[in-house]
Amino acid sequence: MKTKLAILAFASILSGQLCLAQTNEPVNDWKPAPSNQQGKQYPQVNSEGRVKFRIVATNAQSVGVSFRDSSTFTKGEDGAWTGYTRPLDEGFHYYTINIDGAEVPDPNSQFFYGSSRWGSAVEVPAKDADFYALKNVPHGQLREVHYFSKSGNTNRHAFIYTPPGYDENARKRYPVLYLQHGAGEDETGWGRQGHAGLIMDNLIAEGKTKPFIIAMEYGGNPFAGPRPTNAAPATGGATNGTITGLGGRAFNFSAFEKALVDDFIPFVDANFRTVADQPHRAMAGLSMGGMQTRGITLAHLDKFSHIGVFSGGSIAVTNITDMAAFKKRVKLAFISYGSRELGTNRVGGRGFGGDPKANTAALKEAGVKAVFYESPDTAHEWQSWRRSLHEIAPLLFKD
Amino acid sequence: MKTKLAILAFASILSGQLCLAQTNEPVNDWKPAPSNQQGKQYPQVNSEGRVKFRIVATNAQSVGVSFRDSSTFTKGEDGAWTGYTRPLDEGFHYYTINIDGAEVPDPNSQFFYGSSRWGSAVEVPAKDADFYALKNVPHGQLREVHYFSKSGNTNRHAFIYTPPGYDENARKRYPVLYLQHGAGEDETGWGRQGHAGLIMDNLIAEGKTKPFIIAMEYGGNPFAGPRPTNAAPATGGATNGTITGLGGRAFNFSAFEKALVDDFIPFVDANFRTVADQPHRAMAGLSMGGMQTRGITLAHLDKFSHIGVFSGGSIAVTNITDMAAFKKRVKLAFISYGSRELGTNRVGGRGFGGDPKANTAALKEAGVKAVFYESPDTAHEWQSWRRSLHEIAPLLFKD
Numbered sequence: 001m002k003t004k005l006a007i008l009a010f011a012s013i014l015s016g017q018l019c020l021a022q023t024n025e026p027v028n029d030w031k032p033a034p035s036n037q038q039g040k041q042y043p044q045v046n047s048e049g050r051v052k053f054r055i056v057a058t059n060a061q062s063v064g065v066s067f068r069d070s071s072t073f074t075k076g077e078d079g080a081w082t083g084y085t086r087p088l089d090e091g092f093h094y095y096t097i098n099i100d101g102a103e104v105p106d107p108n109s110q111f112f113y114g115s116s117r118w119g120s121a122v123e124v125p126a127k128d129a130d131f132y133a134l135k136n137v138p139h140g141q142l143r144e145v146h147y148f149s150k151s152g153n154t155n156r157h158a159f160i161y162t163p164p165g166y167d168e169n170a171r172k173r174y175p176v177l178y179l180q181h182g183a184g185e186d187e188t189g190w191g192r193q194g195h196a197g198l199i200m201d202n203l204i205a206e207g208k209t210k211p212f213i214i215a216m217e218y219g220g221n222p223f224a225g226p227r228p229t230n231a232a233p234a235t236g237g238a239t240n241g242t243i244t245g246l247g248g249r250a251f252n253f254s255a256f257e258k259a260l261v262d263d264f265i266p267f268v269d270a271n272f273r274t275v276a277d278q279p280h281r282a283m284a285g286l287s288m289g290g291m292q293t294r295g296i297t298l299a300h301l302d303k304f305s306h307i308g309v310f311s312g313g314s315i316a317v318t319n320i321t322d323m324a325a326f327k328k329r330v331k332l333a334f335i336s337y338g339s340r341e342l343g344t345n346r347v348g349g350r351g352f353g354g355d356p357k358a359n360t361a362a363l364k365e366a367g368v369k370a371v372f373y374e375s376p377d378t379a380h381e382w383q384s385w386r387r388s389l390h391e392i393a394p395l396l397f398k399d
Numbered sequence: 400m401k402t403k404l405a406i407l408a409f410a411s412i413l414s415g416q417l418c419l420a421q422t423n424e425p426v427n428d429w430k431p432a433p434s435n436q437q438g439k440q441y442p443q444v445n446s447e448g449r450v451k452f453r454i455v456a457t458n459a460q461s462v463g464v465s466f467r468d469s470s471t472f473t474k475g476e477d478g479a480w481t482g483y484t485r486p487l488d489e490g491f492h493y494y495t496i497n498i499d500g501a502e503v504p505d506p507n508s509q510f511f512y513g514s515s516r517w518g519s520a521v522e523v524p525a526k527d528a529d530f531y532a533l534k535n536v537p538h539g540q541l542r543e544v545h546y547f548s549k550s551g552n553t554n555r556h557a558f559i560y561t562p563p564g565y566d567e568n569a570r571k572r573y574p575v576l577y578l579q580h581g582a583g584e585d586e587t588g589w590g591r592q593g594h595a596g597l598i599m600d601n602l603i604a605e606g607k608t609k610p611f612i613i614a615m616e617y618g619g620n621p622f623a624g625p626r627p628t629n630a631a632p633a634t635g636g637a638t639n640g641t642i643t644g645l646g647g648r649a650f651n652f653s654a655f656e657k658a659l660v661d662d663f664i665p666f667v668d669a670n671f672r673t674v675a676d677q678p679h680r681a682m683a684g685l686s687m688g689g690m691q692t693r694g695i696t697l698a699h700l701d702k703f704s705h706i707g708v709f710s711g712g713s714i715a716v717t718n719i720t721d722m723a724a725f726k727k728r729v730k731l732a733f734i735s736y737g738s739r740e741l742g743t744n745r746v747g748g749r750g751f752g753g754d755p756k757a758n759t760a761a762l763k764e765a766g767v768k769a770v771f772y773e774s775p776d777t778a779h780e781w782q783s784w785r786r787s788l789h790e791i792a793p794l795l796f797k798d
Binding site for chain 1: 437454455456458460499500501502504509510517534535538541545546547554559566590596600620623670671
């Protein structure tokens with residue numbers, strides 16, 4: 001009996017493997033994605049990183065998903081269409097469902113702002129997901145704030161992370177990291193899909209970083225019009241204010257530069273217990289936000305001492321007009337990329353400029369405190385940027 | 400010439416009116432809804448309160464919307480389906496789009512948690528929308544907090560509104576209103592579609608209410624399973640903990656009662672500058688949250704002095720076991736309904752109990768400070784509840 005069972009088990013393993021090799025059947029260990037809405041069993045993720053979808057569309061002719069190389073979706077007797085993706089990288093991926101030509105959100109997923117819309121995304125659990133897990137540790141607060149921007153003559157909206165214990169000692173003051181989203185995203189990105197608060201809570205609980213404030217504003221969007229509530233944007237910041245390379249489009253960010261420097265920083269300094277000076281002010285951002293960070297910090301070295309550019313180009317020695325002043329003022333130049341962005345350097349190739357790794361090495365050679373971080377096995381996506389925040393935070397404000 | 404024009408104009412008005420009467424054509428003054436995603440031109444609302452949708456679904460056989468009595472959707476040459484609703488009440492309405500049998504969110508709308516899902520809603524601008532408009536006045540903060548609940552052995556998630564100026568004077572302490580959402584909604588509801596923060600900011604700017612803290616927790620959902628992160632709920636609160644009448648289903652809220660009384664109130668009192676006593680603590684809620692408010696406050700009169708029940712039943716004299724103690728402790732019993740819920744009393748008819756207006760009058764007769772508010776021309780929807788918060792706030796904590 002024992003032998004028979006063992007043989008059966010062996011045969012079933014063998015046939016399973018053969019079947020896998022022949023038809024590329026996904027491993028059948030699907031679990032609901034952590035990004036699902038409460039109570040929803042789909043989408044599901046398996047140990048290969050494939051994502052399986054289930055969409056009830058009784059009378060549809062075709063259903064699909066925006067991930068390339070996905071399986072054909074087939075309709076079951078229950079009227080539900082199912083299909084699955086190729087193995088995806090660990091982390092967070094935006095997507096849409098297509099039903100008979102309609103691009104719509106998946107009603108089963110939570111919604112996030114990215115790709116210039118509120119819509120679906122799926123989380124493929126990462127091996128290192130623990131660093132942004134919700135734990136029973138002291139938590140900071142993510143505060144939604146409204147304020148009036150004189151430079152833009154408009155009401156603006158931002159999020160401020162205050163670290164655990166912020167409200168306990170009314171005399172303690174904190175450094176501030178200004179942290180920017182990418183193109184097609186907005187000020188909700190870092191707090192929501194970026195898990196900036198949980199990353200900080202966990203790092204602080206482990207004693208790995210100094211507590212600091214994170215301030216997150218809307219940096220504009222070259223792919224969408226202005227916000228309905230926004231008046232005409234101001235112009236004429238200290239930078240040339242133009243980013244090129246976003247799919248060939250130029251994006252002028254001088255309105256954001258003015259809003260940040262003239263209105264947002266003063267608002268944060270007036271309403272939060274900051275140490276309001278250059279040594280205690282950092283700026284970082286991802287993709288477009290990284291390009292903005294580079295442009296704005298280099299033009300305002302009197303305001304920022306720590307610079308973080310995540311998947312948004314790098315700082316070449318030739319970008320620095322006065323190296324002696326730069327070295328004196330800049331305590332950190334942190335450049336990061338997902339490993340899948342390097343080599344072929346997909347993003348660099350789109351005009352972000354040069355080889356970021358070599359540029360950063362040259363900066364270091366020139367005596368700048370420069371750090372390059374490569375996120376393993378990730379692309380131009382949030383897992384690269386969560387890790388980048390996790391890496392840069394312990395390097396900030398070390399005195 | 401003048402006469403000719405006048406005749407033409409008159410004829411055109413006449414024919415327009417005749418046309419309107421014959422085919423019930425909607426008034427052609429459509430404007431993008433304020434609830435749209437940034438840059439989206441649809442859905443649109445006209446002066447009748449109709450909502451027009453535009454959904455690109457090139458190969459679909461049929462497209463529709465969940466509002467009853469909507470027009471048939473027709474497909475244009477651009478592959479976009481359009482259709483419109485009957486005139487809707489002013490305010491906020493959840494909906495879904497149906498594409499060939501698939502119930503999906505409208506990709507053009509912002510998303511809100513209600514009807515037990517994140518999905519679409521549309522705002523039909525109300526005549527009184529100014530009371531929750533974003534203005535250039537001092538703003539409070541909406542703070543997202545995580546804390547550990549011992550009673551449920553789980554991490555919990557809540558929102559806290561702190562009024563303008565909260566961070567300016569570290570010695571000033573504030574009363575607290577605990578404010579609950581309805582069934583199928585969650586702790587995001589009051590801050591997001593309820594506009595609780597803007598309602599308070601504007602009232603405070605006008606000097607119409609004392610500044611106070613609002614604390615918003617998740618009260619559970621009889622229509623969905625427990626949250627994935629939740630451990631088994633605790634049982635055995637002081638109330639019987641059961642609400643009936645939600646479509647005939649019974650819902651036990653003793654776990655929420657324990658979480659609120661044993662964990663959330665102590666968390667708020669420990670982490671915010673509250674006046675931590677019964678005279679400075681209120682509870683209110685809408686629909687299911689109103690029923691919870693009634694059950695929990697009546698069982699804990701030592702903890703709450705002000706009670707607000709919005710579209711969630713009323714308090715009858717017979718509900719009060721010790722009227723003398725009740726009158727001594729309760730400074731306000733505020734009951735409200737949308738006018739379209741009364742008369743036929745759709746909600747009361749589903750088991751919320753009795754005639755709320757008559758019950759409140761009887762309470763007043765018995766010497767209780769009881770107030771009944773009827774929201775004009777609204778139903779069991781957020782416009783009734785925004786107005787209810789706007790009405791109750793000035794009555795709270797008057798000393």
